[in-house]
Amino acid sequence: MTRVTAKLIRQARSISPYLPPLLPANRSINQALLELKWIKCELPKNEWRKAVNKRLKWVPLQYILKTQPFGNLNILCKDGVLIPRWETEEWCMKLANLIKGLKLEKLSMIDACTGTGCISLLINDELKSTATNLDIHGFDVSGKAYDLAKENNEFHHLSVNFHLGDVFDEEILDKLQLTDVNLITSNPPYIPEEDYNKSVLLNGVSKSVKLHEPKLALVGNGEFYYNLLYNLVFPSSADGFVFELGYKEQADLVNEVAKLNGWRVGYMKDSAEKIRCVLGWKADGKFKSLKDLCSYVY
């Protein structure tokens, strides 16, 4: 990361007057040029100035352009709802390919903490032209997320059922009237409060995330995984789960709790070699091949 110096700003201005405001969030002319290109491609000319000025205030580019590519989808993004991350996209594609290979008769899936709905929508999209019957649900506690997820569903002509719901609600399964479930996914808030307040250099969150993405979508820890297991995985007939996470301790906790209930557990890393998901399956259940996605099995 280069520092934004007066020289860098001068250099940027000589290329384009729109470029300097993009420097703080990007740190390099190269990346700023790319963002400018995307802004110019996706927005009408009279919005360019406003767009770069928003970016100067660290507004995520995804909110400015109102979308984020996610697999073959272009997920609509709005203020107040977390932007889908490439790490999520990556494991989600792997999961979709794995499910395709299983050639299930039916997939009943719940995506908890669904946000934009990206996980459930991508699975739906990837499997819609297969023989598998799909019954996919997503829920979130945030009204903004619920609205946006429904909008995304319509925008992509998909058939996920979205609901308002709380992971901490012990009766959530009954309320959603979903008992016949075989797969649970979730990307719950997983940043511990103390890290949320640290700088990005010390495992904290970046300025743009902190200033503009909802804290509700970010701050959380073991309690989410605990409740996902007790309120969704164990009471349902699920025989597979995939939860995104950011810390090894979170995977360890899931393993501790789930193995006592007869589950096999492993974790998977993303392509940046960071621990990214904890996966669970029944030893001889439909989803035992989730094991193949793991870099480590407990």
Added chain:
Amino acid sequence: MITKILKFKSSFINLVRFNRYNSSTNILHPSELPQLHPLLIKRVDILKNDLQNLSIKLESQYNEEIQTNYDKISSILSKYEEFNSVRSEITELYNITDSELIKDATMEITNLQPKYTDLIKELNYHLIPPIKFAEKPCIIEMHPGVGGSEAALFTFDLLQMYINFCHFKKWKFTIISMNKNSSGFINEAILSIDEPGSYDTIRFESGVHRVQRIPETETKGRVHTSTAAVVVLPKISEGNESTLVEDEKFFKPNEIRIEYMRASGKGGQHVNTTDSAVRIVHLPTGIIVKQQDERSQPRNKAKAFALLRSKLAEIERIEEINFQKSIRNEQVSTTDRSDKIRTYNYPQNRITDHRCNFSLHDIDGCMKGNKLIEIINKLKEDDYKTRLRQLIGDYSTK
């Protein structure tokens, strides 16, 4: 006695011919018409044999590739049949001596002659063994060479020239990526031309292009010389999400290293970076491809994989050519990427291609896309001659 008759016959022919000239048409004696090279006629037999083999294969199992190949060969062969029948028609018509019919016959020959010439042109082109990947679309990679910012501007001009050429040919194209350096000058442009077979036309553009002109920034009016390097690759894969799976499978896991240009830190929910660049290192060759233009990381990855496959295909093609040359004991020309192939001299309004010593005196027409074909056709002609010579060489050593 026989000679007498022959003599008589030939003078008779001359007479007929004289008559025909009198009727102010321009027809040639069949023996004066252009002929197919005997080696190309030999190729017809080889193709007939190939066709038979393919049809046997197709009987046992349908395969799209074999079918396309089959169709291609049979269309060449039917062209050849057509050519033969046109030729014998012309000969027959020519031999008509009945004075009442001569006029009609002459008319008929006048009609058939252009057809004959067209057919022979096509056969000349199709009967020679095709170059590898001739049927593919192509990718053009351009980099500025010596000359600083002027070289970058010239690189951009070349990109524009190829785009204009696509418009002229009505070919679809996409700019795969265009990177600028920190001064805002282009340092790489990659253009994809999605027309099947465009590789066979554009491949002559590979090499160093040199420009001589007064840069806009030059205050003293001096002519500068700068260069840009152009590499033309056959397009093997579409490079989108649906081809990605197959492209990834094409490589063994230990053959490639995929790198994501990401800042350190926790990743995931902690950051919302827009950096989706992907870099692939092909370990056996050391080739590195990088893509960053798309907001979607999988799309960048798909494009990078496609580019890598194109680069490897081009290497494979060149190696094959060199191998065949070494069989023929010919000098193996290491396609020297520093060889200047063409000079664009603005003050003289002249583009000279050094490979075929051809000059076009219309820079603007070339840059606007409609005159480039004149240079390419010249190169194609030369290339054809070389390939025919090689074919002859191959036969004579056998």
